[in-house]
Amino acid sequence: QQPVQSPQAVILREGEDAVINCSSSKALYSVHWYRQKHGEAPVFLMILLKGGEQKGHDKISASFNEKKQQSSLYLTASQLSYSGTYFCGTGASSGSARQLTFGSGTQLTVLP
């Protein structure tokens, strides 16, 4: 079953923060985050595995609460280059890339 992402869309000013949530009704082994710019292919951001770890690089980080079957993506001090659609993909078991189910995406727009 498809994970649910919220919000569907968000508009920010440069420098503001944003949180994107991903929730599943199924037990999860992993959560993947991808960003897609208009007309381009999705690009990998990070993967979080069962264990509740938090990951991050630059000013983008994510958490994974396996008990709640939820993940959140945190964008801090957003930049214009952060604009795009963010997708979470959930995996139910190890070797999860072959079983990823993607949400419908969150469209993020960063304005100057």
Add this chain to the structure above:
Amino acid sequence: NAGVTQTPKFRILKIGQSMTLQCAQDMNHNYMYWYRQDPGMGLKLIYYSVGAGITDKGEVPNGYNVSRSTTEDFPLRLELAAPSQTSVYFCASTSAATNEKLLFGSGTQLSVL
């Protein structure tokens, strides 16, 4: 350059025609995937392969076929195209070592009229 190469980038088909979308990767990745993305929607898995000679159905396989005769190539065949197959198609691959971090091709925009 290393990566996933998809051809063609754009194609218009008439209802009932057939075509093959090509996908090739030069990273020696075992796992390869075909996704479709409808406007404003997420990615849905059509077929995937865990190695040469091995393929399996994903979430939306009806109307498509695949083959994997080599590690590098994973073509997607559309038989008897229908308007419902109008979509953007992405091929992706990943390594057996980590089985994560999907690397996507640039996509094929297909319209069936």
